[in-house]
Amino acid sequence: MTVTLDIQDLTIGYSKHTPLFEQINAQLGSRKVTGLLGPNGIGKSTLLKTLAGLIPPLKGSIQPAVREKNGNLCAFVSSQPPRAAYFSVRDTVSTGRYRYTNWLGIENQEGKQMVSKVMELTGIAHLADRNSADLSDGEFQRVAIARALVQDTPLIILDEPTAFLDIANKRAMGLLLRKLAAEENKGILFSTHDLSLAMEHCDLFWIMTPDGILHQGTPAEMEQNGIIKRLY
Secondary structure (H helix, E strand, C coil): CCEEEEEEEEEECCCCCCCCEEEEEEEEECCCEEEEECCCCCCHHHHHHHHCCCCCCCEEEEEECCCCCCCCCEEEECCCCCCCCCCEHHHHHHHHHHHHCCCCCCCCHHHHHHHHHHHHHCCCHHHCCCEHHHCCHHHHHHHHHHHHHCCCCCEEEECCCCCCCCHHHHHHHHHHHHHHHHHCCCEEEEECCCHHHHHHHCCEEEEEECCCEEEEECHHHHHHCCHHHHHC
């Protein structure tokens, strides 16, 4: 496993006086799908936002193993990605390329080709001209992932990407994340409460337990050592 992110002695939260979770030590690697599990309120979303740079850590370090040339390490997909009215699917995906546009906000031909490629990869090319506000939850979640993918980062972090999807779309989303990790050399980290989905599609688990420990290992290891039973 090629390490993408090295996390050392990390403390997360919104106040130094009331941290949510402390002493997190973990690594994320490329070509791996990692599932983040834990009870409600334990700090899963806060951890993801901290790793994505949206919330500053209270303590500790989050170091990229290799600094990307374009300066981008991570793309983040929230649990309820915002939809812009009157934006087509292509336009919505293209907003992920804002770092690469010129001073007029115009993308070059290479960037446009990348948007088209990613839309094919995520199975939304046929929706290119649809109003993104009119899509189903499952369709728009793919649009949000495509928008993250065109940012060309080695790591993609998703906060409960299947929370509002039906069973068929949950499985399709799991297969898509595995495909992105394997074929596009991405490190994928996503939170979920769906244990069956995580068991089927994750290479590794991070499990946050109420005793303040983040447990790491394969799904089989977490099942054998009883960590999963402590949550469910």
